[in-house]
Amino acid sequence: MERKRDLSTQEAISIRQGSIEALQNDAKEIIADEKNKIRQRRFLLPFKYSEFRNLFVMFGTACLQKRHQNRSFVIDKNNEPAIQQLHYYSTNNTAFAGNLNKGILLQGKYGCGKTILLETYSMLHNHIIRKYCLNYPLLLFIKSIELQEQIRKKSASHFTRRPIIIDEFGRESKTVQDYGNIIRPISELLSLRSDFGTLTHGTSxxxxxxxSTDEFYGSMIGDRLRMMFNFITLHGESRRI
Structure with a gap:
């Protein structure tokens, strides 16, 4: 019995009329599906800026009270531009001064209020999701030193896919001894999150x-940071009393 000849790839494609169009339609469906996944990974807030601003003051005050700081959160000329950008970002407004598909890395001097801004944002974000039982992931707000220890105990893959705000980014030890081996937990996590396109925020x-220097994460991770983050500067001196 004559053995059936395997068709070449070119022959297999050419025998189907409209195969190119079919493949193009397949690609369009894949692209649409991936764009939908990007939209679904972010919970967008439905507020006007005046509403967002008022809520930010109230939830910011709640954050301060949780820290046993008996004072109210204040919006002023130093932090309002960053809060305005957070509003643009959280409402997917094209007025945002950056890429809406990247995360936010809030930079500034020690004590200028970076942590309280993103902690307030995460509290508001998570409270709404919990209150209305929405099918969106919560934002994990965690200090880099604590995150590094958790990675050492659980592995970086445990934190690869969930949205995270890394507080005090860059202050942790860059290498850790683990059973005699030298590992770089945060660098490994950043590399994985970059590969998966997971939304990452932080303060630094x-x-x-x-x-990007060798004393921190090095040029390779630095290049990934550029791809992962919008860098927003919070101006002003220390607010700590």
Whole structure:
């Protein structure tokens, strides 16, 4: 019995009329599906700026009270531009001064209020999701030192796909001894999150140029940081009393 000849790839495609169009339609469906996944990974807030501003003051005050700081959150000339950008970002407004598909890395001097801004944002974001039982992931707000220890215990893959705000980014030790091996937990996590396109936010006292040096994450991770983050500067001196 004559053995059936395997068709070449070119022959297999050419015997189907309209095969190119079919493949193009397949590609369009894949692209649409991936864009839909990008939209679904972000919970967008439905507020006007005046509403967002008022809520930010109230939830910011709640954050301060949780820290046992008996004072109200204040919006002023130093932090309002960053809060305005957070509103643009959280409402997917094209007025945002950056790429809406990237995360936000809030930079500034020690004590200028970076942490309280993103902690307030995460509290508001998570409260709405919990209150209305919405099918969106919560934002994990975690300090880089604590995150590094959690990665060492659980592995970086445990934190690869969920949205995270990394507070005090760059202050953790860059290498860790693990059973005699030297590992770089945060660098490994950043590499994985970059590969998966997972939304990452953070605060840092350091610039991208500093974070890209060998004393921090190196040029390869620095290049990924540029791809992952919008860098927003929070101006002003320390607010700590």
């Amino acid at each position: 006292n350091f610039t991208l140029n500093t974070l």
